[in-house]
Amino acid sequence: MTIKQNDIAVVWLKRDFRLRDHGALHQAITNHQQIVLLYVAENSLRKEAHSSERHYDFIKQSINDLNKQLVPFNAHILAVEGEVIPVLEKLNAKMKLTGLYSHIETGIGLTFQRDKEVRKWCKQNNVPWREERQQGVFRGMKNRKQWIQQWSALMNKEQLPFPQKNAFITNESLNTIAKNFTPLDLKTNSSPLVQPGGEQNAHRYMDSFFNGRYTTYQAHISKPDLARKTCSRLSPYLAFGNLSMRQVLQRTEAEKEQGKRSQGMRAFESRLRWQAHFIQKFEMECRMEFESINRGYHRLEKAINPTFINAWEKGLTGVPMVDAAMRCLVETGYLNFRMRALVVSFFVHQLWQPWQACSAFLAQQFLDFEPGIHFPQLQMQAGETGINTLRIYNPVKNGLTHDPNGSFTKKWIPELAELPDQLVHTPWEITAFEEEMYGFRLGDNYPKPIVDIDQRRKEASDLLWKMQKDPLVYQESKRILSRHTLARRKSNRSA
Numbered sequence: 001m002t003i004k005q006n007d008i009a010v011v012w013l014k015r016d017f018r019l020r021d022h023g024a025l026h027q028a029i030t031n032h033q034q035i036v037l038l039y040v041a042e043n044s045l046r047k048e049a050h051s052s053e054r055h056y057d058f059i060k061q062s063i064n065d066l067n068k069q070l071v072p073f074n075a076h077i078l079a080v081e082g083e084v085i086p087v088l089e090k091l092n093a094k095m096k097l098t099g100l101y102s103h104i105e106t107g108i109g110l111t112f113q114r115d116k117e118v119r120k121w122c123k124q125n126n127v128p129w130r131e132e133r134q135q136g137v138f139r140g141m142k143n144r145k146q147w148i149q150q151w152s153a154l155m156n157k158e159q160l161p162f163p164q165k166n167a168f169i170t171n172e173s174l175n176t177i178a179k180n181f182t183p184l185d186l187k188t189n190s191s192p193l194v195q196p197g198g199e200q201n202a203h204r205y206m207d208s209f210f211n212g213r214y215t216t217y218q219a220h221i222s223k224p225d226l227a228r229k230t231c232s233r234l235s236p237y238l239a240f241g242n243l244s245m246r247q248v249l250q251r252t253e254a255e256k257e258q259g260k261r262s263q264g265m266r267a268f269e270s271r272l273r274w275q276a277h278f279i280q281k282f283e284m285e286c287r288m289e290f291e292s293i294n295r296g297y298h299r300l301e302k303a304i305n306p307t308f309i310n311a312w313e314k315g316l317t318g319v320p321m322v323d324a325a326m327r328c329l330v331e332t333g334y335l336n337f338r339m340r341a342l343v344v345s346f347f348v349h350q351l352w353q354p355w356q357a358c359s360a361f362l363a364q365q366f367l368d369f370e371p372g373i374h375f376p377q378l379q380m381q382a383g384e385t386g387i388n389t390l391r392i393y394n395p396v397k398n399g400l401t402h403d404p405n406g407s408f409t410k411k412w413i414p415e416l417a418e419l420p421d422q423l424v425h426t427p428w429e430i431t432a433f434e435e436e437m438y439g440f441r442l443g444d445n446y447p448k449p450i451v452d453i454d455q456r457r458k459e460a461s462d463l464l465w466k467m468q469k470d471p472l473v474y475q476e477s478k479r480i481l482s483r484h485t486l487a488r489r490k491s492n493r494s495a
């Protein structure tokens with residue numbers, strides 16, 4: 001069946017599952033008579049190493065949420081399985097598309113390549129493709145001279161409203177079209193321990209943050225358990241576009257004007273700026289998906305040790321703070337910044353494994369996987385940028401400081417639940433008498449540390465400090481500073 005309307009555009013949803021402040025949707029509704037909202041669960045992307053069903057459950061929840069919001073319009077999203085070009089091909093054959101709209105995506109190599117193919121297809125089929133900016137990220141920039149001005153101008157622009165006009169293709173017409181495609185099953189198996197997706201949930205989390213949780217943001221930001229409540233938890237909503245950064249920043253400004261001014265609010269606002277800063281870096285140097293931005297570190301030799309990697313992934317390294325964080329991540333999809341940095345530091349320093357060997361596993365676990373933050377952060381934590389202070393986290397010290405009574409650690413490692421607080425972060429210090437007393441045997445109930453953490457820390461530190469003097473590392477550091485930092489940054493060793 002061919003629908004006899006001559007002006008039908010597709011809004012292709014990728015990581016922008018919202019109806020408010022949505023540039024592509026707004027433009028499509030302004031410019032066309034009828035709109036199809038399309039999501040394609042791409043088989044190729046689903047199989048990619050950094051993807052996981054956890055992300056797809058979040059996407060499905062987001063689609064279900066949008067479908068609820070679309071009920072008054074008698075509309076819903078065409079959510080199908082397959083690949084984008086064949087889907088567009090079929091839609092075009094049925095409906096003669098007059099436009100394609102989407103957001104500009106700073107994704108992985110696979111999505112960038114796909115977008116190039118889509119552009120080619122659009123040209124060949126005379127379907128204009130308009131991409132709208134949803135992040136403060138600018139394509140084609142050579143350096144950061146103008147970045148902050150452009151970012152600020154975008155963030156200060158007025159937000160785009162919830163659709164005012166019903167331009168959506170009706171449910172009845174869409175159901176007929178849908179028969180030509182493999183529908184995406186929108187049922188999810190997501191655990192209640194994982195944050196739920198969707199635009200309305202995103203606003204709920206944002207409200208609860210500004211209505212109270214923010215007050216302890218600064219005090220608890222590094223605590224593995226308390227940070228879960230007092231950090232905003234907006235990251236998956238930003239990563240999958242349930243919220244735009246502009247919405248969050250403008251809300252923050254409005255709350256500050258209402259009197260909510262504090263050190264915590266300032267710290268929160270800086271982090272909102274870091275989001276685009278990191279993504280811009282990745283946009284400008286996307287080879288960071290595969291190799292360290294600083295070419296001086298490509299000579300670093302690290303042999304893959306599958307036993308180490310397996311123990312780290314399973315939370316069985318024998319180092320409680322690391323194991324608790326890893327098990328928590330696998331169950332819940334979230335860790336606060338410090339714990340993310342700590343588990344990566346342990347992997348790349350104490351276990352001396354290449355960051356590339358933990359990248360996919362972590363990305364699958366993190367509900368908020370955002371390539372533009374993930375890859376630069378991994379390299380920063382690995383000490384392979386040459387422009388950041390080398391930080392090798394001490395898991396025992398961090399445990400004692402940030403989980404002093406061991407409640408987080410014991411929750412995720414029940415094997416340690418009977419140990420007294422002073423042994424939770426150093427179970428290897430248990431005496432034979434205490435083993436009897438607590439019914440715990442190191443090596444049986446819980447592993448002995450798989451490495452000597454202090455010795456490995458020193459070895460990694462010595463080697464990496466030495467490398468910072470390498471001429472290529474130094475030359476690359478200068479290049480990175482001039483390309484990726486604001487002109488006023490002078491030092492090449494600041495954090």
Ligand SMILES: Cc1cc2nc3c(=O)[nH]c(=O)nc-3n(C[C@H](O)[C@H](O)[C@H](O)COP(=O)(O)OP(=O)(O)OC[C@H]3O[C@@H](n4cnc5c(N)ncnc54)[C@H](O)[C@@H]3O)c2cc1C
Nearest residue numbers: 231232233234235271272274275337340341368369370377
């Ligand atoms: C190895 C590693 C990998 C990371 N991968 C991701 C990722 O894939 N996606 C992601 O959103 N964040 C990532 N981060 C950054 C940070 O840990 C998370 O953004 C933060 O913990 C999310 O929790 P929140 O939303 O409660 O943060 P809040 O502290 O409430 O911050 C608000 C928002 O600011 C941004 N933000 C906060 N910290 C950072 C940061 N250090 N760098 C850039 N932006 C930041 C995020 O968008 C976040 O949602 C990573 C950090 C490390 C060390």
